[in-house]
Amino acid sequence: MRRLERAFYERDTVVVAAELIGKILNLKQGTHLLSGIIVETEAYLGSEDPASHAHRGVTPRNRVMFGPAGFSYVYFTYGNHHCFNVVTESEHKPGAVLIRALEPLGGIDEMKKRRHVLALEDVASGPGKLTQAFGMTREHSGLDLTTSDLFLTEAQPNGTLRIKTSKRIGISRAKELPYRFYLLGNLCVSKT
DNA sequence: AGTTAGATCGGCT
DNA sequence: GCCGATCTAACTC
Numbered sequence: 257m258r259r260l261e262r263a264f265y266e267r268d269t270v271v272v273a274a275e276l277i278g279k280i281l282n283l284k285q286g287t288h289l290l291s292g293i294i295v296e297t298e299a300y301l302g303s304e305d306p307a308s309h310a311h312r313g314v315t316p317r318n319r320v321m322f323g324p325a326g327f328s329y330v331y332f333t334y335g336n337h338h339c340f341n342v343v344t345e346s347e348h349k350p351g352a353v354l355i356r357a358l359e360p361l362g363g364i365d366e367m368k369k370r371r372h373v374l375a376l377e378d379v380a381s382g383p384g385k386l387t388q389a390f391g392m393t394r395e396h397s398g399l400d401l402t403t404s405d406l407f408l409t410e411a412q413p414n415g416t417l418r419i420k421t422s423k424r425i426g427i428s429r430a431k432e433l434p435y436r437f438y439l440l441g442n443l444c445v446s447k448t
Numbered sequence: 449a450g451t452t453a454g455a456t457c458g459g460c461t
Numbered sequence: 462g463c464c465g466a467t468c469t470a471a472c473t474c
Contacts, residue, residue, distance in 0.1 A: 316459085317459065333465055334465060335455065427465090427466055
């Protein structure tokens with residue numbers, strides 16, 4: 257399985273969000289490898305997108321969104337949860353794809369333990385759930401996905417993917433934009 | 449099955 | 462001071 261290279265991320269955010277469906281997210285932790293198939297994403301753009309953290313310019317929190325593509329952006333929200341994003345576009349042009357859900361692949365027992373759940377569809381079927389399953393925090397923000405222990409790889413040849421588009425979930429602004437992508441019928445897609 | 453509230457804190461208006 | 466790219470448990474029907 258080959259790592260996605262920087263050129264993959266250096267493109268239009270909505271295109272990257274759609275193409276990330278079916279790719280594999282990996283985190284190496286010592287001898288363990290946690291991994292999962294990306295089954296749900298959302299695109300967040302720059303100043304033109306009121307729902308994006310980058311909407312009002314650079315801040316200490318969102319600065320990685322304004323940097324080069326192919327880096328991680330992890331932030332803390334609601335006093336409880338972390339969300340994991342992949343930075344897109346070029347330097348000074350902000351953009352990120354929120355990874356909203358995974359179908360667990362490797363290290364499943366480890367992830368179930370962290371999440372205190374038994375069913376596979378409860379492990380990573382939401383943005384806060386998958387960061388908990390992977391043990392991701394702000395420490396994992398700003399990592400280079402092309403060189404670090406946190407990385408994405410090509411999908412396994414699984415045949416044609418049925419990808420569906422919808423409005424983004426859980427936001428109050430720019431609700432109507434069709435920037436959410438998910439695998440049709442997959443059990444690990446987050447519930448609305 | 450669907451709705452609501454509470455948790456909990458960092459970021460920015 | 463307010464609100465958020467969320468999750469879970471509890472409550473109602």
